[in-house]
Amino acid sequence: MICILNLRDYMDVDILKKLALMGAMKGRVSLSSAKLGSTIGMSSQTAARRLIRLEKQGYITRVLTTEGQDVRITDKGISKLKAEYLDYKKIFEEGQRQRLKGRVTTGLGEGQYYISLEGYRRQFVEKLGFEPYPGTLNLQLKEPFAVHDTSAIKIEGFKDSARTFGGGKCYPVKIDGIEAAIIRPDRSSYPLNMVEVIAPVNLREKLGLKDGDEVEVILE
Ligand SMILES: Cc1cc2nc3c(=O)[nH]c(=O)nc-3n(C[C@H](O)[C@H](O)[C@H](O)COP(=O)(O)O)c2cc1C
Numbered sequence: 001m002i003c004i005l006n007l008r009d010y011m012d013v014d015i016l017k018k019l020a021l022m023g024a025m026k027g028r029v030s031l032s033s034a035k036l037g038s039t040i041g042m043s044s045q046t047a048a049r050r051l052i053r054l055e056k057q058g059y060i061t062r063v064l065t066t067e068g069q070d071v072r073i074t075d076k077g078i079s080k081l082k083a084e085y086l087d088y089k090k091i092f093e094e095g096q097r098q099r100l101k102g103r104v105t106t107g108l109g110e111g112q113y114y115i116s117l118e119g120y121r122r123q124f125v126e127k128l129g130f131e132p133y134p135g136t137l138n139l140q141l142k143e144p145f146a147v148h149d150t151s152a153i154k155i156e157g158f159k160d161s162a163r164t165f166g167g168g169k170c171y172p173v174k175i176d177g178i179e180a181a182i183i184r185p186d187r188s189s190y191p192l193n194m195v196e197v198i199a200p201v202n203l204r205e206k207l208g209l210k211d212g213d214e215v216e217v218i219l220e
């Protein structure tokens with residue numbers, strides 16, 4: 001089962017790559033029904049099925065036209081493709097750590113509440129090895145956040161008497177030498193180009209940051 005799922009995943013990436021090479025990351029690309037198979041390099045029927053699958057997973061958007069369909073890769077699709085690219089970068093450029101640049105942004109003021117919850121706090125201490133400052137430093141990236149889930153540390157959701165709290169994924173990072181982690185809550189309403197960072201210290205105070213300042217995040 002695992003093999004089949006991985007193979008499908010691989011095929012998704014392969015088609016995303018072909019679409020990106022046609023320009024579908026920057027704008028809509030028209031795929032004629034008649035030439036669909038030869039364009040993507042498989043039977044037309046298979047290609048059509050794969051495109052529907054990509055759309056269902058949120059990797060592309062499709063608009064049907066009289067000649068065929070116009071396709072564009074979404075931020076989620078770009079992120080999927082970029083994670084693959086970064087794996088190759090790791091393979092061919094050994095020792096290079098992934099770096100992200102983001103601008104400090106004020107958020108909704110909710111990070112403080114969530115990070116302080118004992119159900120999360122306990123897991124951060126155990127899984128990341130530090131007690132987080134109550135809050136998240138929000139960073140606006142130039143591109144969607146793209147890292148393979150294999151490097152993620154899973155934070156479990158939990159329940160109290162009133163409601164359920166969702167889980168999330170953490171990615172250990174360093175900012176100006178300070179150990180920290182990107183936290184991506186499963187229930188976040190932020191787009192992929194907004195990341196939240198937790199750290200044992202208040203990063204604004206420690207690094208003298210204000211809204212609009214650029215910060216470099218190095219993935220561990
Ligand atoms: C660890 C963690 C868990 C979260 N769990 C939930 C949740 O269960 N439901 C929800 O609506 N939002 C959840 N959020 C997301 C917040 O609603 C919100 O989108 C985000 O943290 C806002 O942060 P900000 O104040 O920095 O803008 C969670 C956030 C964090 C950091």
Ligand SMILES: Nc1ccn([C@@H]2O[C@H](COP(=O)(O)OP(=O)(O)O)[C@@H](O)[C@H]2O)c(=O)n1
Binds near residue numbers: 135198199
């Ligand atoms: N490790 C951290 C966490 C939060 N913060 C900041 O602490 C404040 C509270 O975090 P928050 O997530 O509740 O607030 P917003 O991100 O919504 O503005 C914000 O100003 C964050 O930018 C920080 O400087 N360093």
Ligand SMILES: [Mg+2]
Binds near residue numbers: 107108196
């Ligand atoms: Mg925040």
